[in-house]
Amino acid sequence: MRVLSKAFLLSCLTSLVSSQNIVSLVGSDWTLSNDALNISVPAELPSYAQLDLYADQVIGDPLYGRNNFNLRWIVWSNWTYTSAPIQGLSSNASSTWLLFNGLDTFTSISFCGEHVASTNNQFRQYWFDVSDILRSCGSQDKILSINFGSAANIANDIANEPGQETWPDGVNQLYQFVNRNFVRKEQSDFGWDWGPAFVPAGPWQPAWVVQLGQNEVQVRNSLVDIYRQGQLNNLPAPQGQPWVVNASLDYFGSLPQGASLTYKLTSRDNETTVSTGSLGDVNTTASTVTGSTTLPSDAVELWWPVGMGDQNLYYMTVDLVSAANQTLATVTKRVGFRTIILNGNPVSDEELALGIAPGNNWHFEVNGQPFFAKGSNFIPPDAFWTRVTPKRISDLFDTAIAGNQNMLRVWSSGAYAPDFMYDLADEKGLLLWSEFEFGCSLYPVYQEFLDNVREEAGYQVRRVNHHPSLTLWAGGNEMENLELATANETAPEEFPRLQAEYETLFLGVLLPAVYGNSRSISYQPSSTSNGWLYLNHSAPMPMIQRYNNKTEGAVYGESDYYNYNPSFLGNTSSYPVARFSNEFGFHSMPSLQSWRQQIAERDLQFNSTTILLRNQHNPPGNLNITNLANSSTGQYQMTEAIMQWLPIPNKTDSVANFSAWCHATQIFQAQFYTSQIEFYRRGAGLPNRNLGSLYWQLEDIWVAPTWAGVEYDGRWKMLHYAAKDRYEPIIIAPYYNRTTGNLTAWVSSDLWTSAQGTATFTWLDWAGNELTLPNTTKSVDFTVGGLNSTQVLQTFTTSLPDPNNTILKLSVSAQGSLPNSNQTQTFKHSNWFTPTGLNTAKLGDPGLELSYSEVSRNFTVTATQGVAAYVWLDYPSGAVAHFDDNGFWLGRGERREVGYTVVSDATSGRWVEGVTVQSIWNQTLAM
Numbered sequence: 001m002r003v004l005s006k007a008f009l010l011s012c013l014t015s016l017v018s019s020q021n022i023v024s025l026v027g028s029d030w031t032l033s034n035d036a037l038n039i040s041v042p043a044e045l046p047s048y049a050q051l052d053l054y055a056d057q058v059i060g061d062p063l064y065g066r067n068n069f070n071l072r073w074i075v076w077s078n079w080t081y082t083s084a085p086i087q088g089l090s091s092n093a094s095s096t097w098l099l100f101n102g103l104d105t106f107t108s109i110s111f112c113g114e115h116v117a118s119t120n121n122q123f124r125q126y127w128f129d130v131s132d133i134l135r136s137c138g139s140q141d142k143i144l145s146i147n148f149g150s151a152a153n154i155a156n157d158i159a160n161e162p163g164q165e166t167w168p169d170g171v172n173q174l175y176q177f178v179n180r181n182f183v184r185k186e187q188s189d190f191g192w193d194w195g196p197a198f199v200p201a202g203p204w205q206p207a208w209v210v211q212l213g214q215n216e217v218q219v220r221n222s223l224v225d226i227y228r229q230g231q232l233n234n235l236p237a238p239q240g241q242p243w244v245v246n247a248s249l250d251y252f253g254s255l256p257q258g259a260s261l262t263y264k265l266t267s268r269d270n271e272t273t274v275s276t277g278s279l280g281d282v283n284t285t286a287s288t289v290t291g292s293t294t295l296p297s298d299a300v301e302l303w304w305p306v307g308m309g310d311q312n313l314y315y316m317t318v319d320l321v322s323a324a325n326q327t328l329a330t331v332t333k334r335v336g337f338r339t340i341i342l343n344g345n346p347v348s349d350e351e352l353a354l355g356i357a358p359g360n361n362w363h364f365e366v367n368g369q370p371f372f373a374k375g376s377n378f379i380p381p382d383a384f385w386t387r388v389t390p391k392r393i394s395d396l397f398d399t400a401i402a403g404n405q406n407m408l409r410v411w412s413s414g415a416y417a418p419d420f421m422y423d424l425a426d427e428k429g430l431l432l433w434s435e436f437e438f439g440c441s442l443y444p445v446y447q448e449f450l451d452n453v454r455e456e457a458g459y460q461v462r463r464v465n466h467h468p469s470l471t472l473w474a475g476g477n478e479m480e481n482l483e484l485a486t487a488n489e490t491a492p493e494e495f496p497r498l499q500a501e502y503e504t505l506f507l508g509v510l511l512p513a514v515y516g517n518s519r520s521i522s523y524q525p526s527s528t529s530n531g532w533l534y535l536n537h538s539a540p541m542p543m544i545q546r547y548n549n550k551t552e553g554a555v556y557g558e559s560d561y562y563n564y565n566p567s568f569l570g571n572t573s574s575y576p577v578a579r580f581s582n583e584f585g586f587h588s589m590p591s592l593q594s595w596r597q598q599i600a601e602r603d604l605q606f607n608s609t610t611i612l613l614r615n616q617h618n619p620p621g622n623l624n625i626t627n628l629a630n631s632s633t634g635q636y637q638m639t640e641a642i643m644q645w646l647p648i649p650n651k652t653d654s655v656a657n658f659s660a661w662c663h664a665t666q667i668f669q670a671q672f673y674t675s676q677i678e679f680y681r682r683g684a685g686l687p688n689r690n691l692g693s694l695y696w697q698l699e700d701i702w703v704a705p706t707w708a709g710v711e712y713d714g715r716w717k718m719l720h721y722a723a724k725d726r727y728e729p730i731i732i733a734p735y736y737n738r739t740t741g742n743l744t745a746w747v748s749s750d751l752w753t754s755a756q757g758t759a760t761f762t763w764l765d766w767a768g769n770e771l772t773l774p775n776t777t778k779s780v781d782f783t784v785g786g787l788n789s790t791q792v793l794q795t796f797t798t799s800l801p802d803p804n805n806t807i808l809k810l811s812v813s814a815q816g817s818l819p820n821s822n823q824t825q826t827f828k829h830s831n832w833f834t835p836t837g838l839n840t841a842k843l844g845d846p847g848l849e850l851s852y853s854e855v856s857r858n859f860t861v862t863a864t865q866g867v868a869a870y871v872w873l874d875y876p877s878g879a880v881a882h883f884d885d886n887g888f889w890l891g892r893g894e895r896r897e898v899g900y901t902v903v904s905d906a907t908s909g910r911w912v913e914g915v916t917v918q919s920i921w922n923q924t925l926a927m
Contacts, residue, residue: 021090021211025144029084034077046386048104048202049079049148062383063702064598066610068196075177075199079148085141086209089134093211096134097252098144099220100126102205105185106149112137121184122204123416123437123456127220127252148201152190155179165444167498168491171483173440175616181441184452187413188380193616194587194697194706198383217253217320219329221459224248224316224466227520228339229294232537234522237339239368240297244519247279247318248290249331250462258323259284261291265300268313268334274299279318289320302367303336303468305406306429309820312336313426316466336426336468340366342522344531344557357687359554360531360546362579364407364431364471364692371819372684372750372787373431373692374727375400375407376709377583380414381699390420395903396699397428399710402882402901403720404727407431409582409694412477412527413439416460425469432469433694435527436460436510438476442483445501450509457513465518472522473514475506479526480547481560503545511543527582530557555688558582560696561676566641566668570675572735580692581680585707586641587617587634588669588719589662590700592655593877594711598703605654606661607635614704634705641668645837647924660923663718665705667870667920670722670887677726678733681748685789695723714880714903718872721886725829730784732759732792732812734833743833745793745810752786755827757814759792764807766842767866768892771806774799784814797835805842807867808833809891832889838869843921846890850917858897859883861917863890868919873898876914878907 025045032043032052041056050071053059062071089096098111102122109116114133119126134142158164159179172181175191177199191197210218225246231237247261261279266272279291301312313336320329343361352358363370381396382388400408408425410417412435425432436457443449464470484502488495506525514523515537524531525545534544550556559576560583568574589595595604603610617634642648642664649660673695683690700708709719726733730749736742749755760779763771780792793810800806810831815824834841847865850873852858861871868890873883880903890896905911 020093020213020216021088023086023088023209023211025083025086025207025209031082031084033080033082037077043081045081045083045203045207046102046205048200048204048384048386050074050198050200051202051384051386061598062198063196065600065603066613068198069613071198075152075197076150078150079201081146081148081203083144085143089142089209090211093131094214094216095129095131095212095253097210097212097218098126098128098130098207099210099218100203100205100207102203103146104148104200104202104204105151105183106154106201108147108149110145110147112140112142121452121456122186123184123460124452125220125459129252146203150199151183151185151201152177152199155183155190158182165446167442168487168494170490171442171487171498181443182449184437184456186380186415187437187439187441189383191616192413193618194379194704194708195616195701196383200384202386204385212253215254215256215322215328217251217255217328219249219251219320219331221250221462222248222318222331222333223250223462223517224318224333224335225518225520226335226337226466227518231339231519233515233519234342234344234524234532234535234543236343236345236365237341237368239339242297243295243300243337244292245295245316246290246292246519247316248288248462248517249318249320249329250288251320251329252287255284255289255328256322259289259328260321260323261289262319262321263293264317265295266315266317268315274314300337303338303426304429304820305366305371305431306401307404307406307819308366308369308371308429311427311429313468333466334423334426335466338367338468339520340364340431340468340471340522342472342524343370344524344535351689355687356689357553357555358551359556360579361689362531362557363689369752369819370691370787371406371752372681373407373580373694374750375405375409375431375694376698376723377694377696378408378410378432378698380701383701385415385418388418390424393421394424395714396710397424397430399714399716399720399882400430400698401428403709403724405430405723407433407471407692407694408698409433409527410435411439411697412437412474417464419464422464422467422469426467430469431471432467433471433474434464435474436476438479438506440478440482442479442487442498442502443505445504450505453505454509454513457510458517461513461517465521470521472524473510474523474527475510475525477527478560479506480529480545481526482528484547499547507541507543507545515542528558528560555579558692560584562586564637566637566644566672569641569645569668569672570736570738572675572679575676575679577683577688579688579690581676581690582692582694583696584673584676585696586637586669586672587705587707588638588665588717589705590703590711590717591662591715591874592659594703594713594715595662596877597713601655604658606639606658611635611705614702617705638665638668638705641665644839645671646839647843647920648839649923650925663872664923666718667887669707670718673719674722674726677723678731678748679735681726681731681750682733682735682746682789684748684750684787685746685785691787716882716886718870718887721883721888725885725888728827728829729818730755730757730812730814730816730827731829732810732831734808734810734831736797736833736835741796741798741835743793743795743797743808743835744791746789746791747782747784747812747814748789749784749814749816750787751816752819753817754783754785755814755816756781756783757812757827758782760811761793762809762811764809764867764891765802765805766807766844768863782814800835802842803835804840806835809889830889832869838920843869843924845921846892846919848890848917848919850915852912852915856897858899859915860895860897861890862895863892866892868921870920871896872918874916874918875911879905879911881905881911
């Protein structure tokens with residue numbers, strides 16, 4: 001069922017202002033057809049062909065079973081959306097326009113039987129004057145027809161054009177459909193290593209017919225840019241300076257001479273007027289009118305990210321006024337006053353004196369304050385964007401924030417985030433690192449392609465720039481560290497040309513789209529890079545990338561890290577040393593409850609054909625039904641990880657055993673991520689001065705083995721609970737060299753000021769008995785600086801009498817203050833260390849007991865007989881909820897009360913009756 005919420009439609013209409021006559025084309029008065037296949041069914045706008053075919057029962061659920069492959073016939077076909085006769089059009093209008101906020105992707109548009117235009121970019125807004133066509137239409141029915149060509153076919157046709165560019169083997173990551181880099185369409189629609197390949201087609205955004213009178217205009221897009229006086233992109237903002245507010249309206253129609261702009265700034269909280277007046281320096285062109293004003297620094301309250309202060313928001317209303325003082329158009333944007341920059345400046349002498357390694361910085365600063373970015377990567381939450389509702393995004397954002405995250409990297413190669421997504425992030429204080437839709441490939445640079453991208457980028461930058469949650473524009477994903485690096489290795493003779501082409505697009509087209517429209521936001525051409533070598537806003541090319549122009553001993557840029565050899569778990573010498581980590585991870589299986597939503601019961605086997613085909617983590621291009629020999633890479637890696645580190649599931653019931661294997665993969669995934677999060681957080685106090693950890697990835701696009709911490713329906717995996725724990729403000733973590741036995745422990749803090757506390761260390765056996773070991777430290781008092789870390793333990797495990805029966809519990813209690821708070825509070829955190837893997841540990845029954853209180857609405861878990869590792873509260877299907885804590889450890893005699901939050905519930909609360917508890921010990925039980 002497809003539900004387009006009122007909030008979604010209103011968010012799409014925010015740039016549309018008063019005009020003579022606006023007829024919305026949103027609704028169900030459409031038909032989807034394909035004459036060659038003899039298909040004609042009712043349809044909607046916005047929609048996609050697959051969704052309309054599914055709604056009309058021509059096909060089954062696209063996400064079920066093997067439909068990722070079975071429905072390929074839709075991909076290779078052309079589809080036509082035809083409207084019912086459009087009512088409500090005036091014959092007296094001076095001009096009539098078609099306005100499309102998004103067509104996916106290749107279309108031929110006709111109105112009243114006459115060709116209007118063709119489009120070739122999913123991410124552009126299109127508007128066409130159809131005045132003459134309407135006049136010639138006379139008394140005929142006013143019917144709009146949009147023919148969508150097969151993007152997969154057209155991509156291949158473009159790639160096969162005579163003289164078309166090619167690239168060295170291995171440079172471009174191509175999955176189930178090739179040649180995606182030739183078309184301006186969501187790149188992950190063609191398949192990715194975590195998602196299906198449906199290559200959907202359809203009118204995926206709202207559309208309108210707009211009729212204007214003489215001297216009337218329609219605002220189709222608008223820009224508000226707020227920055228400090230004297231501020232320049234990518235450079236630290238001068239705090240305390242007045243605010244500059246630039247407003248710019250993009251319009252079509254006939255603007256009368258002498259038009260001007262006025263504004264009104266209103267507080268969202270109390271609706272009081274903060275400032276009002278005329279915008280100065282008005283400049284008018286045939287399609288845009290701009291103006292600006294300044295505000296005193298203390299006229300407004302700052303907007304802060306979650307956990308750092310309040311999310312103060314304002315309404316900025318801009319009126320376009322004629323010389324006769326008639327309001328021609330009105331636009332209202334909700335804005336926030338903040339500066340956020342990506343500081344890539346060279347390390348200063350002052351910073352060197354603090355022990356920071358030479359090189360260049362790479363961290364974010366909000367309102368002049370550096371902070372530790374804690375978060376994950378956000379992928380498209382659905383294969384069909386029209387199903388992504390504000391509630392879905394709100395739930396995901398709440399999940400991220402409940403997991404102690406303050407930033408999401410909105411990954412490139414999906415689609416640009418809708419306005420309501422930024423609106424929600426503004427309200428909740430969640431920072432959105434945003435990217436242009438290019439990834440894991442080099443791209444053509446012929447003029448038509450560049451011009452197309454230029455229009456796309458300008459539209460998108462202007463559309464979302466006013467949002468305070470917008471953190472960064474990056475050109476694309478892994479261009480420099482992967483694509484260019486691979487090209488240099490495999491075809492060094494072609495590398496100068498390929499690098500020049502890369503710079504043509506990412507520095508010559510995308511950078512001007514940001515710098516030319518905004519002073520408030522930073523840009524970098526590639527996520528994962530060594531940053532810039534040279535930055536000069538007066539130069540024709542303001543930014544020159546560093547690439548590999550590095551000095552030995554210096555640290556630059558941000559890193560990513562993937563290692564699918566599970567033996568590297570905890571091997572910190574293999575983790576990258578950088579200023580920031582923007583991607584890292586390992587895949588795991590979703591839960592049994594999620595699997596049952598999208599595959600048949602007969603397929604609930606770890607290596608069933610259906611599950612193998614839904615695991616996209618395989619050699620690119622090798623995943624298909626007839627070639628399963630090359631389709632088991634991901635399953636093998638997860639199996640190997642369990643066999644190396646965890647007790648092997650041994651259930652007599654096949655479905656129970658399948659579920660146990662799924663759960664075991666989640667435990668290993670959590671172990672690998674927490675090891676790295678701890679490492680990157682410790683780096684805040686080391687010379688590399690690491691100030692960010694964004695793991696791959698927040699959520700799922702379907703039910704399959706992926707890197708996600710949150711399953712498709714919102715159910716939390718072990719990973720999300722584990723990351724939440726390691727993203728607490730103050731943590732303690734062990735660091736172990738398995739070769740030498742050297743064990744250290746560090747306290748890390750992302751508070752902005754110092755905290756004082758005590759770390760305690762308790763050695764136990766698996767029965768929960770405290771061990772008396774020689775030369776061991778039981779407690780240490782410490783002070784940890786703001787955005788820093790400090791070592792609190794150094795010992796060796798070489799003298800342990802029985803490493804397989806030894807556990808170290810590490811605890812910390814510290815007093816400090818949250819950012820922008822003068823109130824001191826206590827922060828507590830615990831961690832557990834074992835010198836060997838749990839596959840060889842002398843596990844015993846911890847005697848877990850579970851109870852539930854109808855009064856407190858809390859569950860209570862108690863370990864009565866021994867140490868319980870990875871205590872897991874599970875719940876049945878029919879609801880989506882998350883616990884306040886899960887996947888934790890308990891010592892013998894310890895009890896923990898656990899609350900929960902319900903996201904959705906079709907059981908009328910009965911799901912709590914089916915909650916169960918287990919630990920790692922249960923993995924080995926037959927039942």
